[in-house]
């Protein structure tokens with residue numbers, strides 16, 4: 001063999017071996033899941049997010065670049081509950097060898113019952129109950145430890161620290177909301193993404209759309225919503241960061257009810273926004289809701 005050929009063979013061999021410090025490659029379908037995964041994975045993972053801040057996962061259409069990312073990943077984290085089914089198709093189409101991990105596995109589904117003409121799917125927005133985020137953490141920790149046993153202790157330590165923060169968050173949310181009488185714990189928002197929040201924290205939400213942002217409110221359901229807002233003496237309407245605001249603006253105009261801010265339902269904000277992490281997102285939503293309730297909702 002010539003020296004040149006030997007060098008080429010050596011280079012090929014070396015590139016086929018994982019470097020000692022190579023990190024577990026993880027792709028998460030959307031920003032909230034990615035933040036949770038990042039807290040469990042810490043420095044041991046190389047994390048990529050497909051649907052970024054303020055973007056809508058329901059209507060996401062993966063690109064060829066997304067397919068290339070998924071083809072190379074070792075772990076593909078999806079929410080499940082039909083929130084991000086496109087990820088399964090993407091994994092198949094890209095012939096990815098990744099283990100696909102459904103973060104919501106083990107969550108008790110809640111039906112999304114606030115839309116008017118949507119299907120029977122469970123509400124996919126399970127993270128809106130912090131106790132479900134704890135289930136996500138457990139699933140993610142197990143998946144990382146199994147894909148990368150060398151770092152299992154680090155994943156366990158990261159998960160334990162994060163779990164404590166989440167438990168404190170859950171207690172804080174309950175405490176903040178339950179100071180209000182049940183009649184005040186009501187809100188109207190753009191799409192039906194708060195069924196888990198509603199059940200966990202005893203706040204009654206209604207929304208003109210179903211559990212997906214893809215649905216368009218029909219004229220009939222819009223009229224029903226306007227009547228409902230008036231009848232229930234609703235005092236606050238909320239926009240959502242990844243949903244079209246026009247419908248809510250129309251309801252606000254026609255009922256004279258104030259728009260009380262933007263809730264973060266399906267996506268984080270950018271880093272300089274009010275909800276750059278999952279914990280900040282939950283705190284921001286609760287602060288907006290309680291501020292409206294305090295004004296006499």
Ligand SMILES: [Zn+2]
Pocket residue numbers: 058125191193211212213265266
């Ligand atoms: Zn949604």
